[in-house]
Amino acid sequence: MSLYTAEQLEIKKAARTFVAKYVIPQAAEYDRTGEFPSYLLEAAKESKVFAMAIPKEYGGLEYDGITQALVLEEWAYGCQGMGTTLGASMLGTDPLLVVGTPEQKKMYFGSIVNGGIAAFGLTEPGAGSDAGAVKTTAVRSGNEYILNGTKCFITNGGYASVYLIVASTDRSQGLKGLSAFIVEKGTPGFTVGTVEHKLGIRSSNTVELHLKDARIPASNLVGAEGDGMKIAMLTLDMARPPVACAAVGMARRAIDECLKQLTERFTGKYLPPQTVQFKLAEMHAQVEAARQMAHHAMRLRDTTTSYAMESAISKLVGGDMVMSVTTQAVSLMGSYGYTSVIEKLMRDAKIMQIYEGTNQVQRLVIARGLLTQAAKRMQKGA
Amino acid sequence: MNFKLTEEQQLIEQSAREFAKEYLEPIVVSMDETREYPREAVKAMAHHDFLGLHLSAESGGVEAGFVTYIAVVEALSRSCGSVASIMNNHAMASYAIQNWGSEAVKKQYLPSMIKGEVLGAFAIYEQGPAPGIGPKAVVSTKTDAGYVLNGTKAYARNAGEAGVYVVTAVAEADRPKTAVAFVVDAKTAGVKVGERIATMGLRGCPVAHVVFDNVVVPESALLGAGGVQIINRTLALGALAEAAQTVGIGQAGIDHAASYAKQRVQFGMPVFNFPAVQALLSDSNTDCHVARMALYHAAQLVDDGEPFEVESAMVKSFLARFGAKLLVDSCQVEGGMGFVENMPLPRLFRDITGTTLVDAPSDTPERAIAMSIA
Numbered sequence: 001m002s003l004y005t006a007e008q009l010e011i012k013k014a015a016r017t018f019v020a021k022y023v024i025p026q027a028a029e030y031d032r033t034g035e036f037p038s039y040l041l042e043a044a045k046e047s048k049v050f051a052m053a054i055p056k057e058y059g060g061l062e063y064d065g066i067t068q069a070l071v072l073e074e075w076a077y078g079c080q081g082m083g084t085t086l087g088a089s090m091l092g093t094d095p096l097l098v099v100g101t102p103e104q105k106k107m108y109f110g111s112i113v114n115g116g117i118a119a120f121g122l123t124e125p126g127a128g129s130d131a132g133a134v135k136t137t138a139v140r141s142g143n144e145y146i147l148n149g150t151k152c153f154i155t156n157g158g159y160a161s162v163y164l165i166v167a168s169t170d171r172s173q174g175l176k177g178l179s180a181f182i183v184e185k186g187t188p189g190f191t192v193g194t195v196e197h198k199l200g201i202r203s204s205n206t207v208e209l210h211l212k213d214a215r216i217p218a219s220n221l222v223g224a225e226g227d228g229m230k231i232a233m234l235t236l237d238m239a240r241p242p243v244a245c246a247a248v249g250m251a252r253r254a255i256d257e258c259l260k261q262l263t264e265r266f267t268g269k270y271l272p273p274q275t276v277q278f279k280l281a282e283m284h285a286q287v288e289a290a291r292q293m294a295h296h297a298m299r300l301r302d303t304t305t306s307y308a309m310e311s312a313i314s315k316l317v318g319g320d321m322v323m324s325v326t327t328q329a330v331s332l333m334g335s336y337g338y339t340s341v342i343e344k345l346m347r348d349a350k351i352m353q354i355y356e357g358t359n360q361v362q363r364l365v366i367a368r369g370l371l372t373q374a375a376k377r378m379q380k381g382a
Numbered sequence: 383m384n385f386k387l388t389e390e391q392q393l394i395e396q397s398a399r400e401f402a403k404e405y406l407e408p409i410v411v412s413m414d415e416t417r418e419y420p421r422e423a424v425k426a427m428a429h430h431d432f433l434g435l436h437l438s439a440e441s442g443g444v445e446a447g448f449v450t451y452i453a454v455v456e457a458l459s460r461s462c463g464s465v466a467s468i469m470n471n472h473a474m475a476s477y478a479i480q481n482w483g484s485e486a487v488k489k490q491y492l493p494s495m496i497k498g499e500v501l502g503a504f505a506i507y508e509q510g511p512a513p514g515i516g517p518k519a520v521v522s523t524k525t526d527a528g529y530v531l532n533g534t535k536a537y538a539r540n541a542g543e544a545g546v547y548v549v550t551a552v553a554e555a556d557r558p559k560t561a562v563a564f565v566v567d568a569k570t571a572g573v574k575v576g577e578r579i580a581t582m583g584l585r586g587c588p589v590a591h592v593v594f595d596n597v598v599v600p601e602s603a604l605l606g607a608g609g610v611q612i613i614n615r616t617l618a619l620g621a622l623a624e625a626a627q628t629v630g631i632g633q634a635g636i637d638h639a640a641s642y643a644k645q646r647v648q649f650g651m652p653v654f655n656f657p658a659v660q661a662l663l664s665d666s667n668t669d670c671h672v673a674r675m676a677l678y679h680a681a682q683l684v685d686d687g688e689p690f691e692v693e694s695a696m697v698k699s700f701l702a703r704f705g706a707k708l709l710v711d712s713c714q715v716e717g718g719m720g721f722v723e724n725m726p727l728p729r730l731f732r733d734i735t736g737t738t739l740v741d742a743p744s745d746t747p748e749r750a751i752a753m754s755i756a
Contacts, residue, residue, distance in 0.1 A: 128717055130648035153718045199713075199721050199728035206722075270511035275748060327706050327735075330582075334741035335507060335537030339589065343582035346735065350713055351721055358717055360658055 008067045015074040018047065023078030030203035031081060031344055036159060037203050040082055045115040050089050053097065058105055059113035065298035069245040073291075076249030080348040081203030083246050085117065088155035088204070090242065091356070092118030092164050095180070095235040099223045108162050108182055116161025120239075121151040121183075121209055122232050129361050131166075131232055132175040136211060138167040143218050145169075145181060147211040150193070155355075157207035158192045161185050165211070166232055169225045178228025182220040189214035200347035233308075239356045240311040241301055244294035244318030247352045251287045251322045254329040254345045255280065261336055279332055283325045290314075290321040312357075312365035319352040319359050385678070387453060394435075394446060395453040401430055402461035410462045413586040414729050417578075419543050420586045423465055428498025432458075436473055441480045441492045448619070448684040452626045452677065459630025463733035464586030466630070468501070470623040471539040471587070475502025475548045478616050479565055482605035487565045491546050503544035504620070505535035505592055506613060507741050513550075514558030520551040520594055522562055528600040531564065531572075534593050541590035542575045544568055549594065550609050561609025564599055572597035583732025618694040619684065621747070625677045625697045625705075627737040632670045632708035635730045639663060639712035642719065659715055666711050669704045673697065692754040695747035698740070702747070705738035706731075 002009065022043045030037050044050060052068055054060020063071070068090075075083035089112070096108050112118060127133040136149025147167055151157075163183040170177030183190055193208030223231055258280060262272045271277070297314035300307035326346040330337035337343060353359045387395060405426050413420055427433055436451045437443025451473070459466040476495045479487055479502070494500040510516020520533030531551060538547070545568050553560040566573060576591040605612055640663050643654035653659050680693035709731040713720030720727045740746055 123718070126647070128648060129653075133648070197723040199723060199731060265509060265516075266511045270515070273746065275746060323710055327710065330735055331702055331706065331738055331740055334739045335589070336509075338582050338736050338739055339537065339579045343732075343735070347582070347732070350710065350731065353710075353714055354717055354721055358714065360662075360714070363658070 004066065004070070008070060011063070011067050012070040012074060014047070015049070015071040016077075018044070018049070019074050019078035023075065023082050027079035027082065027203070028341065028344070031079070032202075034197050034202040036205045037082060037085075038159070040085070041115060041117065041159075044086075048113060050086060050115075050117055051109070051113045053090055053094060054109045054112060055097075055105075058109040060109060065241070065302040066295055068242065069295055069298045072242050072245040073249035073252070076246035077253045078249075079203065080246055080250050080345075080352075081201040083249070084155060084201045084204035084351075087239070087242050087246060088119060089117040089160070091235060091239040092120040092156070092160065092162070094238040095120075095164060095231050096182075096222065098234060098238075099180075099227070099231055103219065104182060104222065111161045111184075116185075117156050117159060119154055119156040119160035119163045120235060121154050121157070121163055121165040122235075123153045124150060125152050129358060132178070132229065134166055134168055134178055134228075136165070136167040137171065138169050138179060138181060140169070140218065141215075144215045145218055145221065147181065147183070147190075147214040147216065149211050151209040151211075153196065154207055154209050156205055157209050158195060158205045163209075164222065164235075165209075166228045167211075168228075173226065175229045176226050178232070179225045180222040180228045180231040181216060182222060183211075183214065183216055187214050187216060199350055200344070201351050202347075236357055237308050237311045238301060240315035240362070241294055241297035243352060243356050244290060244297065244314035247318035247322035247349070248287055248291045248294055250345055250349060250352070251283070251290070251325040254322075254326045254342055255283050255287065257340065257342050257345070258283075258329050258333055258337075261333055261340075276332060279328055283328060286321045286325055290318045293317050309366055309369040312362040312369075315356065316359050316362040316366065319362075322349045322352050325349075385675070387449070391447075391450045391453055394450050395457050397430065398432070398454040398457035399460075401426070401432075402458050406458065406462035406465055410464075411729075413462070413464060414583075417580070417585045419588055420465055420468070423462075424468060424501065425498050427465070427469060428496065432469065433472060433476070433498055434496035437476060437480055437492065437496065441488065442496050443480075443492075448622075449678060449681045452622060452681045455623050455626035456630040456633075456674075459627040460634040462586070463627055463631050463730075463737065464584045466627045467584045467587040467736070468540060468543075470620060470627070471504055472502045473623065474504035474616050474620045475544075475546065477619065478504065478548045478563065478605060478612055479546075481615075482563070482607045482612050483565055484602040484604070484606070486602040491565070495546070500545035501540055501543050503538055503540035503547045503592075504616065505538040505541070505547050506550045506617070507536050507538070508534070509536045512558070514552035514561065519558070520549060521554050521557060522551040522564065523554040525598075528598065528603065529564065531566065531594040531597040531599065534591055536591050537579065537589055538592045539587055539589055541592050542578060542588045547573070547592065548605070549592075550613055552609075561613060563605040563609045563612045564603045565605065566594070566597060566599055566603065570597050570599065582735055583729065584736040585732075614691065618691045621694045621698040622677060622680055622684070622690075624737050625673065625701050628701045628705040628708075628734055629670060629674045629677060631730050631734040631737065632666070632673075632705065632712075635709045635712035635727055635734070636663060636666050636670060638726055638730075639666075639715040639720070642716050646716075646719075653715075662711050662715055666708050670708055673701055673704070676700065692750055695750040699747040699751060701738050702740050706735045709734045 051060035196206040326349040434443035518534040683690035
């Protein structure tokens with residue numbers, strides 16, 4: 001008996017077919033040039049995969065968490081540069097599912113359903129792990145907000161149609177003064193700056209965003225003033241399990257590539273050395289375990305609002321797993337590993353320990369959760 | 383026991399560091415981008431006697447000893463992993479020629495290799511299931527005039543730029559048991575260098591498959607000892623030289639991450655002040671230090687004329703497990719900045735990975751170590 005429904009398996013199969021046609025063959029070249037694969041958005045338009053989490057009433061596919069997990073794994077298997085484009089668009093879309101008004105959803109989701117992509121703008125040069133140090137400001141002026149500041153490392157920033165931007169409406173309030181806004185592409189004063197060239201996920205688009213007296217309707221405020229940090233945390237909780245799902249896809253690809261080379265090389269009576277066999281076994285075991293944790297977190301994401309710890313665990317386990325598996329794969333396959341798609345997987349893997357909160361931040365989330373729970377038990381005298 | 387470099391060794395190491403600053407640091411970024419072979423830098427290395435450090439005075443070398451050689455490789459690697467790769471592969475070839483070559487090949491190649499006029503390549507790796515096995519194994523056939531070589535060496539470093547290849551082979555008559563090695567001039571008919579292969583890092587060092595298609599070599603091209611001895615000893619030295627690259631690149635990464643952490647402020651203080659960040663840096667620095675101690679110990683054994691093969695295997699095994707992680711974790715300290723290519727760590731990440739490869743099954747260190755235990 002399969003753990004997945006027939007429909008989920010059908011969608012997974014379709015994703016695999018799409019990836020085999022549009023992602024895998026082009027991945028190496030886009031990795032080499034670092035160009036953004038605009039063709040991919042066109043190819044994905046019909047299947048509405050970028051709208052897979054969006055409710056049907058807004059024109060989306062309304063996939064459940066596990067179905068999304070299967071799709072994300074297949075995209076990452078093909079190329080996590082391109083997978084990141086999909087994942088980051090969902091990162092910029094997901095919070096609206098929870099906190100958007102019907103009008104906001106209609107506008108924002110409509111943009112995605114019609115072939116656009118989203119971006120989430122939180123990070124700034126001085127605000128990385130310390131998200132509360134955001135300096136971008138939003139000042140209310142009549143029926144508008146005026147935004148000023150600079151965002152960096154914004155995935156999809158150069159190509160998004162809609163953005164969710166975190167800015168401070170009250171600098172004196174620190175974290176509690178942050179608010180979230182919908183900003184549309186083409187807003188006067190809203191421009192794209194430097195494009196980053198990266199170690200991995202090179203075909204994904206990572207840019208600086210400049211906001212200079214950018215005016216947006218006051219109705220683009222998401223939630224209330226001061227909700228920004230809460231929304232950012234909710235967004236990251238939602239975004240971490242998908243990163244883990246992608247990590248699983250990448251690691252699975254690394255093992256497949258090792259197997260492909262090994263079965264070509266060791267034929268007939270020759271088997272790979274036992275040490276190599278054991279490494280493969282350990283790598284595969286790690287992938288399987290990480291997938292279960294990722295799917296567990298995706299299921300919780302569908303059913304509860306308090307899953308921050310499981311979300312962090314899935315990302316920590318998945319991110320560290322894919323770094324370790326791909327590093328071992330390169331070492332194990334020697335010169336072949338260093339010159340084939342396996343080396344790309346290792347470069348791509350590094351970001352999985354960094355984005356959507358570094359794995360150090362995940363450890364903090366988990367440890368604080370543990371300590372808080374323990375303190376509560378102590379108070380109850382349990 | 384004395385763990386300090388001698389005064390002479392320190393002087394040479396210092397000159398290597400100065401050389402790296404003057405000649406390597408200015409070209410390292412563009413070399414990484416363009417993958418251009420650093421011709422001028424290699425010539426300059428010869429001019430500074432780095433290409434003859436490990437060779438005897440009789441061969442025209444500096445006879446500075448292996449510890450000195452290792453110290454120079456580490457120093458150069460802190461600035462540029464590619465050049466150290468080129469130098470190491472060249473040195474393996476010249477070492478094999480010096481130790482096992484006929485008078486004719488020594489005379490023909492060693493002086494020009496020391497002067498940097500002829501680059502050497504030590505080509506051993508094949509893609510079969512075991513050494514000497516498989517359809518592409520390089521096979522030598524004895525003829526009246528000498529030998530004929532056929533087969534392919536895979537992923538040969540310095541390929542294409544090399545003027546001379548040291549090539550391992552199996553003797554047709556007793557395949558695959560009898561390993562032999564030959565010195566083959568790159569201009570010999572039938573030596574065909576394949577297309578340059580793109581590598582993750584160490585991009586200034588060319589890599590290609592080299593096909594030997596009915597390559598005829600004279601009797602004098604055969605290296606004297608059995609192939610196994612040549613391969614094992616040269617590879618054991620090569621593994622130490624490569625470990626010196628890992629340690630040099632790793633230390634450069636750790637140092638950069640530490641200084642970045644001291645100036646990067648988050649949550650109102652330099653991230654260096656966070657105990658978890660210190661732990662990342664401290665684990666890396668500890669691994670790097672332990673590797674360096676084991677490396678220099680093994681190198682000293684070489685200079686003392688003691689067996690060093692097991693110690694070399696241990697260094698290789700240790701760095702296969704922890705080498706690449708030095709940069710994985712240094713990048714982590716820098717977060718997003720550790721992932722963008724206008725910062726140095728991504729290059730170091732790609733370079734260090736190339737120094738910790740294990741080309742199983744011909745090149746696994748575990749067996750030698752296990753066999754040495756009581």
